[in-house]
Amino acid sequence: MEVVAKTTESFPANPLDDMQLSGLQHAIQSLNNEQLVWASGYLAGLVSLQPNGKVAANESTALTVLYATQGGNALSVAKSLAEHAQDQGYALRLVSADNYRPRDLAKEQLLIVVISTQGEGEPPESAFELFKYLRSNKSARLEKLRYAIFGLGDSSYEHFCHASRELDQLLTTKGAETLVERIDADVDFQHHYTDWQREILHSVEKVQPLDQAKIIPILRAATVRHDRNNPFQAELLERRCITTEDALTEVHHLAFEIDPTVIQYQPGDALGLFFRNDPTQIEKILSHTGLEGSTNVSLEQHKVSLSQALTERLELTQLHPNVVKSWTSIANNSDLNAIVKDQESLRSFVKNRQFIDLITNYPADLDEQALVNLLHSQQPRLYSIASSQNSIEEEIHLTVAALRYQHHNPNHLGGASGYLTQRINEGDSLGVYVVKNPSFKLPEATDTPIIMVGAGTGIAPYRAFLQEREALNSSGKNWLVFGNRHFHRDFLYQTDWLNYRKSSLLNRISLAFSQDARERTYVQAKLYEERTELYHWLQEGAHLYVCGGVEMEKGVHHSLIAIAQDQGGLDEESAAEYIDSLRVQGRYQRDVY
Amino acid sequence: MDIKVNPNELIKANSLYLRGTLEQSMADQATGALSPDDAQISKFHGFYEQDDRDQRQSRQQQFLEPYYSFMLRARLPGGVCTPQQWLTIDAVGRELGNGTIRLTTRQTFQYHGILKRNLKPLIKRINQAMIDSIGGCGDVNRNVLCNPNPEHSNLHKTVHEWATRISEHLLPKTRAYHEIWLDGEPVAGGESEPLYGETYLPRKFKTAVAVPPYNDVDVYTNDLGFVAIAEDDQLLGFNVLAGGGMGATHDDSTTFPRLADELGYITPEQTLAVAEAIVSVQRDFGDRVSRRHARLKYTIERMGLRTFIAEVEQRAGLQFEPTHSVQFTSQGDRYGWVADGENRWHLTLYIENGRIVNTPEASLMKGLWEIASIHQGDFRITPSQNLIIANVSDQQKQHIENLARHHGLISKQQTPIRLASLACVALPTCPQAMAEGERYFPKFLDRIEEIAARYGIQKQAIVMRMTGCPNGCARPYAAEIGLIGKGPGRYNLQLGGDGKGLRLNRMFRKNLNENELLKTLDGLFHLYADKRLTNEGFGDFTVRYGLVKPVINPAEDYHDTP
Numbered sequence A: 001m002e003v004v005a006k007t008t009e010s011f012p013a014n015p016l017d018d019m020q021l022s023g024l025q026h027a028i029q030s031l032n033n034e035q036l037v038w039a040s041g042y043l044a045g046l047v048s049l050q051p052n053g054k055v056a057a058n059e060s061t062a063l064t065v066l067y068a069t070q071g072g073n074a075l076s077v078a079k080s081l082a083e084h085a086q087d088q089g090y091a092l093r094l095v096s097a098d099n100y101r102p103r104d105l106a107k108e109q110l111l112i113v114v115i116s117t118q119g120e121g122e123p124p125e126s127a128f129e130l131f132k133y134l135r136s137n138k139s140a141r142l143e144k145l146r147y148a149i150f151g152l153g154d155s156s157y158e159h160f161c162h163a164s165r166e167l168d169q170l171l172t173t174k175g176a177e178t179l180v181e182r183i184d185a186d187v188d189f190q191h192h193y194t195d196w197q198r199e200i201l202h203s204v205e206k207v208q209p210l211d212q213a214k215i216i217p218i219l220r221a222a223t224v225r226h227d228r229n230n231p232f233q234a235e236l237l238e239r240r241c242i243t244t245e246d247a248l249t250e251v252h253h254l255a256f257e258i259d260p261t262v263i264q265y266q267p268g269d270a271l272g273l274f275f276r277n278d279p280t281q282i283e284k285i286l287s288h289t290g291l292e293g294s295t296n297v298s299l300e301q302h303k304v305s306l307s308q309a310l311t312e313r314l315e316l317t318q319l320h321p322n323v324v325k326s327w328t329s330i331a332n333n334s335d336l337n338a339i340v341k342d343q344e345s346l347r348s349f350v351k352n353r354q355f356i357d358l359i360t361n362y363p364a365d366l367d368e369q370a371l372v373n374l375l376h377s378q379q380p381r382l383y384s385i386a387s388s389q390n391s392i393e394e395e396i397h398l399t400v401a402a403l404r405y406q407h408h409n410p411n412h413l414g415g416a417s418g419y420l421t422q423r424i425n426e427g428d429s430l431g432v433y434v435v436k437n438p439s440f441k442l443p444e445a446t447d448t449p450i451i452m453v454g455a456g457t458g459i460a461p462y463r464a465f466l467q468e469r470e471a472l473n474s475s476g477k478n479w480l481v482f483g484n485r486h487f488h489r490d491f492l493y494q495t496d497w498l499n500y501r502k503s504s505l506l507n508r509i510s511l512a513f514s515q516d517a518r519e520r521t522y523v524q525a526k527l528y529e530e531r532t533e534l535y536h537w538l539q540e541g542a543h544l545y546v547c548g549g550v551e552m553e554k555g556v557h558h559s560l561i562a563i564a565q566d567q568g569g570l571d572e573e574s575a576a577e578y579i580d581s582l583r584v585q586g587r588y589q590r591d592v593y
Numbered sequence B: 001m002d003i004k005v006n007p008n009e010l011i012k013a014n015s016l017y018l019r020g021t022l023e024q025s026m027a028d029q030a031t032g033a034l035s036p037d038d039a040q041i042s043k044f045h046g047f048y049e050q051d052d053r054d055q056r057q058s059r060q061q062q063f064l065e066p067y068y069s070f071m072l073r074a075r076l077p078g079g080v081c082t083p084q085q086w087l088t089i090d091a092v093g094r095e096l097g098n099g100t101i102r103l104t105t106r107q108t109f110q111y112h113g114i115l116k117r118n119l120k121p122l123i124k125r126i127n128q129a130m131i132d133s134i135g136g137c138g139d140v141n142r143n144v145l146c147n148p149n150p151e152h153s154n155l156h157k158t159v160h161e162w163a164t165r166i167s168e169h170l171l172p173k174t175r176a177y178h179e180i181w182l183d184g185e186p187v188a189g190g191e192s193e194p195l196y197g198e199t200y201l202p203r204k205f206k207t208a209v210a211v212p213p214y215n216d217v218d219v220y221t222n223d224l225g226f227v228a229i230a231e232d233d234q235l236l237g238f239n240v241l242a243g244g245g246m247g248a249t250h251d252d253s254t255t256f257p258r259l260a261d262e263l264g265y266i267t268p269e270q271t272l273a274v275a276e277a278i279v280s281v282q283r284d285f286g287d288r289v290s291r292r293h294a295r296l297k298y299t300i301e302r303m304g305l306r307t308f309i310a311e312v313e314q315r316a317g318l319q320f321e322p323t324h325s326v327q328f329t330s331q332g333d334r335y336g337w338v339a340d341g342e343n344r345w346h347l348t349l350y351i352e353n354g355r356i357v358n359t360p361e362a363s364l365m366k367g368l369w370e371i372a373s374i375h376q377g378d379f380r381i382t383p384s385q386n387l388i389i390a391n392v393s394d395q396q397k398q399h400i401e402n403l404a405r406h407h408g409l410i411s412k413q414q415t416p417i418r419l420a421s422l423a424c425v426a427l428p429t430c431p432q433a434m435a436e437g438e439r440y441f442p443k444f445l446d447r448i449e450e451i452a453a454r455y456g457i458q459k460q461a462i463v464m465r466m467t468g469c470p471n472g473c474a475r476p477y478a479a480e481i482g483l484i485g486k487g488p489g490r491y492n493l494q495l496g497g498d499g500k501g502l503r504l505n506r507m508f509r510k511n512l513n514e515n516e517l518l519k520t521l522d523g524l525f526h527l528y529a530d531k532r533l534t535n536e537g538f539g540d541f542t543v544r545y546g547l548v549k550p551v552i553n554p555a556e557d558y559h560d561t562p
Ligand code: SRM
Pocket: B048, B050, B071, B073, B103, B104, B105, B106, B107, B108, B109, B110, B136, B142, B143, B204, B206, B218, B221, B244, B245, B246, B247, B248, B295, B354, B385, B423, B424, B425, B426, B429, B430, B431, B432, B471, B472, B473, B474, B475
């Protein structure tokens, strides 16, 4: 309701002429709230459908909020800031880094950047061009610019908030001036940004007198219905293991039922989800701490039982350095004290331990509420969507590998993957939300050839890609390059690919199964082996996609450079330049985890 | 008139003399299978595409194609090979197959579970040991059977030479095999297939050479049979037989097993001419529309025996002499040591289902490997899936026997019923199987032995053969008791063979499950124990006692009720 009111009342300042306006009003008057929200999402979708149609900086806009996200966290922060600013009447635009023309920085006066760090300290894909521009000495000076940065990261990674730091440093060297000190927020970022917002708006006010005239209403309308803070309850329709019993990693295929009027996604998008922790783990935690599961505790202003909090709300399997620190303070164990003193040893300590390992090895006394306060709230996990809504409207498919590892405690199971592959039953529901990934999208031109490179579960989005291209019967050629361990055990979705090949949707398929042959082969080697063909496709304008683990992505990147050298007769530097230029043009897209 | 020729005919015709697109199929990494057409052509090269039927369902659930693998069947005329060759056969089975060697009812061996990428290395390896797989399967002359006849080494030598010459003479001439598997140079200019032509035969073709009084090759079940006529170890000539075959289709009375007709007598020099003439008649007159009716047995039924003989004589340029009368006394093998007069020893080993494998109970594969590493004679695979260690000297006899005992190749006394029995491969590899074969038969025999013992007939040999479908790979229609797979756990019960392979049996009860089978056989054994005449075999008894009418002319009377 609120949404509608805001939209209409603020129309005077809108960019439409009266004719257009009345037309629009006429078109929407019969819609109920549900429909309006959908329609607004739809309109926003139309905009975001043009990744390269970049919005030019509007001189009159007081302030630009630029975000670079992979998993949507940065977006949620940026959006909430933008909304508050708007409520106060600021004219601003909210823009994703990949829709932003770096040259426009020179025209900006007030810039707020919300950016996460990905990979091994890299900026998110969407910020690649921005960073490339700022790193080059060709880029313009930015004396006019005042900026603030909100960085999102995870201190259990080595290069904590490296992207936000680098950006900060780049902007200052270009002569820009900090408006508010940079924040490097950890996984509990949500606790930080309310204060930060207040501070930003406060200092913006000082430098920029209010100008009621410039409110851009479309922004509100564009809000996604379901996000991390308001997940959609999706029911599991089907789960099946799609690897054989002797496979080295157990991979499951899951199909969830969704309501297409409120959940829309595109191939390449991911699904964020919340999960239930392992009851046996919770038993262990209770027995080790001697705490009562039934005791009520308060958690984010709600009263819940301790067991429920542990099951649904708190993070138990990703052990975070901060949690270890807090635990150390009550456990006062000399070894532990030593560990937390040194960042490096703390990081390697958490790397392969879960909370249960911490408390079993270093007992401590605390009460129910203390335990809850000490733990982080559950991190939603992301999974590439393995289906296309154009082919299966009311479902979302995921391809989930069970994360198992022996360490300190036999058979550790990942929290989400353990739930999704071992414990969830058909008919169960869990909270999900779509995480848009504008930097991993099919080419707009349906006749553009694509090369899809993936290892392990990295193949998931390509199932969505091909379903989409089949549904739209796109004429572009398709080439799948897939790697895993054993042809007979973990050739994920083999029958799908064979059928697509039969129907000649899939024109070429290249495979690398590392453990079948005596000498190991991986996708990067396969690519190099078929470099003539690959280069030829690229010359034909093919888009190249890479999805999967960080290691694989690195290997592929190197072999791409080697291929450009070999085929294009380039030296290493210009080969790397060529590959980068593909990224800038959005013809080389990556989804790495 | 537009009768469609069978699709297989077009595949052959378009295959450029059996090349097809095999090389592409081999290179295709996305599937463990071949293109459908190549899966037909591959048979001529000796291998079949199969999949593990036990895993079909689960893999479908997993979005995985069936677990494809290949079965390769070698060409080994008369089943003879050297110890050196055996060492290769063994190594290849362990390294490139599924770890087993399967001796077949046509005196050769098969590898199962070969993965596509292992096919070429495997074929190379056996060829390096001078064993090929050309025409191991396919619409050509198959492995030529020859009585392994340990008793008369000299005669066996001569007869076996003929078996080999027939096999070589009837080989396809295309170089496809050498090009694709052995990296042979592509032939310049056009290929030609003087005998077969580019569509080869309408169907498989099988040849056997028998040496009376032993009918261990079941010579009458072959398309073409040669019965050796000899005088004290000297080969005089052959009686020629044609038109035998087992394969039938359930509930299709236009199909039936058939025993071969006698065409007449020839001298050894005429052998190849006659063989070639008969093959060419089948090539020109065989049915190329319905593969079900394409075997020589149906061709002869259609042409009539006289016309057929005339055509053969005309093409071979000879007149058959009247058949010599011969006596066959038994099917199947004679086990243990026999001496052959030239102080050479021959040890016939019973290999259950012909499956050579190492199990916790017995290390058959290892045992044979050890024997092969010291043995100086030869090995002979028998038509009953058994193995003869032939031409052993006095000095080595004991050593070899010790090895055989140590590895369980000679085990506890088997009952005559078990020793005379045969089962086909069937599940999980055989795509045609409707019921179990070798995986189940041994357990079934345990029960049969109990029943036989109950009625005191356990000393009586009874030829009992089980197949998983009506194709008849264990020649069940020539047995005293035939069990023909009809569906999971269900078999047709056939009675009335004569235990010499000279009379077909007939269906007695249809579609019985295990209990029904055992109950019925219990009754029959009981009756036989009470009412048999002295030395009367079980099959003869069932006919004399009127339980089944004998099959006289299968084309007419095979499908009659018992
Ligand atoms: C291995 C063997 C049975 C055994 O346990 O030893 C065998 C196994 C198969 N036979 Fe046979 N046949 C075998 C001897 C026979 C015999 C007995 C004989 O030749 O003395 C017969 C009956 C005689 C005859 O040919 O009439 C026989 C009649 C068939 C038939 C029916 C032919 C017909 O005319 O109807 C088929 C099916 C077909 O050809 O379409 C067949 C087909 C098959 C196939 C290849 C199934 C298929 O079509 O894909 C079986 C492979 C199973 C596997 O996984 O190994 N097999 N097959 C024998 C191999 C012989 C060899 O080394 O060449």
